[in-house]
Amino acid sequence: xxxxxxxxxxxxxxxxxxxxxxxxxxxxxxxxxxxxxxxxxxxxxxxxxxxxxxxxxxxxxxxxxxxxxxxxxxxxxxxxxxxxxxxxxxxxxxxxxxxxxxxxxxxxxxxxxxxxxxxxxxxxxxxxxx
Numbered sequence: 001x002x003x004x005x006x007x008x009x010x011x012x013x014x015x016x017x018x019x020x021x022x023x024x025x026x027x028x029x030x031x032x033x034x035x036x037x038x039x040x041x042x043x044x045x046x047x048x049x050x051x052x053x054x055x056x057x058x059x060x061x062x063x064x065x066x067x068x069x070x071x072x073x074x075x076x077x078x079x080x081x082x083x084x085x086x087x088x089x090x091x092x093x094x095x096x097x098x099x100x101x102x103x104x105x106x107x108x109x110x111x112x113x114x115x116x117x118x119x120x121x122x123x124x125x126x127x128x129x130x
Contacts, residue, residue, distance in 0.1 A: 001023070001024060001025040002017070002020065002023055002025065002026050002027070003025065003027045004027065004028055004031070005027050005028070005029050005030055005031075005051070006029070006030040006031065007031055008031060008032060009028070009031040009032065009033060010031070010032040010033065010034065011033065011034060011035075012033065012034055012035035012036075012038075013028065013033055013035065013037060013038055013041070013052075013057070014038075015038035015040040016040075017038070017040065017041060017044075018038060018039075018040025018041055018042075018043045018044060019040075020044065021043075021044065021045070021046065022046055023044050023046060023047055024046055024047060024048045024049070025047070025048060025049040025050075026041070026044070026047060026049070026050050026051070027049065027050075027051035028051065028052055028055070029051040029052060029053040029054055029055070029075065030053065030054045030055075031054075031055055032055065032056060033052070033055035033056065033057055034055070034056045034057065034058070035057065035058065035059070036057065036058055036059030036060075037052065037057060037059060037061070037062055037065075037076075038062075039062040039063075039064055041062070041065070042062050042063075042064030042065045042067060042068060043064070044068065045067070045068065045069070045070065046070060047068055047070060047071055048070050048071060048072050048073070048094075049071070049072060049073040049074075050068075050071060050073065050074050050075070051073070051075045052075065052076050052079065053075045053076070053077050053078050053079075053099070054077070054078040054079070055078075055079050056079065056080055057076075057079040057080065057081060058079070058080045058081065058082070059081065059082070059083070060081065060082060060083030060084075061076065061081065061083065061085065061086055061100075063086055063088065065086070065089075066086055066088035066089055066091050066092055067091075068092065069091070069092065069093065069094060070094055071092055071094060071095060072094050072095060072096045072097070072118070073095075073096060073097045074092075074095060074097070074098050074099070074100075075097070075099045076099065076100055076102070077099040077100060077101040077102060077123065077125075078101065078102070079102055080102070080104060081100075081102040081104060081105055082102075082104040082105065082106070083105065083106070084105065084106055084107035084108075085100060085105060085107065085109065085110055086110070087110040087112045088112070089110060089112065089113060089116070090110060090111075090112025090113055090114070090115035090116060091112075091115070092116060093115065093116060093117065093118065094118055095116045095118060095119055096118050096119060096120050096121070097119075097120065097121045098116075098119060098121070098122050098123070099121075099122075099123040100123070100124055101123050101124060101125035105124075105129060106129070107129065108129070109124060109129055
C-alpha cells in the first residue's frame with residue numbers, strides 16, 4: 001500500500017511506481033500532480049485500488065489500464081483528463097467503484113461497461129459525454 005493522500009505533492013507521477021509489482025493500493029489523490037498518467041502504472045497487475053482524484057493530471061486514460069484485472073476501485077475524477085473512455089474498460093470485471101468525472105472527457109459512455117458485473121458505484125459527471 002502506497003497512500004500519499006492530500007500531501008501537496010507536485011510534479012508528474014513518477015513512472016518508476018510501475019516497478020512496484022506487488023503494490024495493491026496506490027492513492028495519490030488531493031495533491032498537485034501534473035502531466036499525464038504514466039502507462040507504467042498499467043503494469044501493476046496486483047493493484048486493487050487506484051486513486052488519482054483531485055490533481056491537475058492531463059492527457060487520456062492509458063489503454064493498458066484495462067489490463068488491471070484485479071482493480072476494484074478506480075478514481076480519476078477532478079483532473080484535466082481528456083479523450084474518450086476506452087471501450088476495453090468492460091474487461092475490468094472486478095471493478096466495483098469507478099469515478100471518471102472530468103469535464104474534458106468526450107464521446108459516449110461505452111456499452112461494454114455492462115460487462116463490469118461487480119460495478120456498484122459509477123460516476124461520469126461530465127458536460128461533454130453523450
